Amino acid sequence: MELKRETSSAPSISEWISKNRDFVPKALNWVYGWFTENRHAPYGLAVMRMSSGLFILGWLIANIPVAAKIWGPGSEYLEPYRSVLGYQWPLDILRDAGLGFFVFWYVMAIVLAIAFVVGWQTRFVTPLFFIFYTAINAQNTPVSDGGNYFIRIMLIYLIFADLSKHWSVDSWLRKRARKTKKEFEAVTVLHNLALCLVVAQLCIVYLEAGLYKVQGTLWQNGTAMYYPVSSEAYGVFPWLSDLITTNSWIVALITYVTVLAQIAFPFMLFHKISRRIALITILGMHIGIAVVMGLPFFSGIMASADAVLVSSATWLTIQRWFSALWRGRFRAKKPSLTVSEQNEVGVGSGEKVSSNA
């Protein structure tokens, strides 16, 4: 058979470059636009603010009876250990504090947690909350868990984010006074960079947790999950631990799904379907850790950051669902999106509220 000679010219790199001469300026323009035009994930960040704030608040309240002993003057025995950890003023303010000052500090941390949850003056409250919460943790880092470390880092990033754009006292006050918030471009840039840092930190946590696990023999042979839940420290409900670990298939599947979900997490964020699968799997893993291993604050805090990966459209759909459920009890009125909400999710530009996640 005779080969036909190609009439059209073969693809070449130089041709592609000449056709896409404006690729770099276009890309830079797109990056500039992404960082300056909108403050992204305003609802996701609001959910992260409320949920992580609630978990910290719960953690602070649960520890009230022992706080003076664990983080207050009673923690003085930790001085040889904590003196080399590098916490500087104001984060080391409690090291020589008496009981009165510690109690004041702890109460203030609770008040700030409440202000953070409701979204009141978040530009001022977030850095203060970080200082008050971290200073308490710095007193006794050995009793901290991954959640304590994680949220401390997240709070540093969140200082630069606009956390009260929606679902906050600040936004309610603005609406009531019919005021619109002037958004400075440079502040929008910092907000979006903070969001990128939150997502990057999340990816680092899951990816590294997964990669370290695959190096372990017990994770490789699919039995790792059995050990912590069978220990006294993490097997809070022995009957539940026994129930789960009796069947070797369940143990192996949970062990492998944990590792796969963690390693795959960053890569599954690129497509909305795989992102949904990743978020649901990770949420399931966190619920399991919270209940079976008795670590609700650790799991809750870690999972709360995942909220930024859920789109505004989905959060609004969830809000409407809850709202309908609530109103259905009192009157039959169908809730609808406000104009600002429609702009937020791009309803006018053809993006369906329920089609995004």
Added chain:
Amino acid sequence: MRQQKTKPKLFTVLVLLIASVAALGHIGATLAFTGPSTPIKSSLQPELNKYFLGPLDQGWSLFAPGPYSQDEYFTMRVCLSSAEICAKGSQHGAKFSEWRDVTAEEMESRAGNMFANRETKQSKSIHGRLWSAASDLTADSRAEISRPFIQGTPVFGVELNSAEAREKYSATELSNLRAYKRMEDTAVGFASLYAIEQWGGASMVEIKLRREPIVPFAQRSDENATTKPRETYIGWRDTKEFSQAAVSVWS
């Protein structure tokens, strides 16, 4: 790609550039710090460790590479007599308390309680750090920590910040000894306050760290399966003194 409608503002571009470089640098440093030992990580030391001191400190090898696979117990007893009588032993009338499993006592309130407070983790968290600090010691130093160091005698028989210690030990050895000593002082301090809480005070404490491996997976259904506990023993030490504020919280 969307086209930018307005001309980029110089100030915004500057903010974007500077903040992006800072953010990328931070994330790169986080990856290096939390990741395994690599030539990149080594070349960035000691600046990397300094940067992550304090609030940025982190590590994400959660339950890895080996999961938590043993129960850890901090056990202790004290000498209730004066230091002079305690030093002479029970044949001279020294009174000793019974051995107490502090971790088991603390964890009683955790059984069946997801929302248990952090007191349940206190002695266990000291155990973990002290055990690993002791594991980094040489066999000779490990044997030494089981000896009594009382009535002001420094542990290892030498002040670890002295010129004598620098002559006696290599730099790595000395660094491990100091890290161990910091944790031992913490553990002895904790035991001293626990003694105040339980017996109103003591002059000396003795500590035993016990680890009980979980029954292997293959034997989980065997009710008679047992594992061999391991121990790290820390000999008698003088109790530590604390401020009135600390004592009043524990009393």
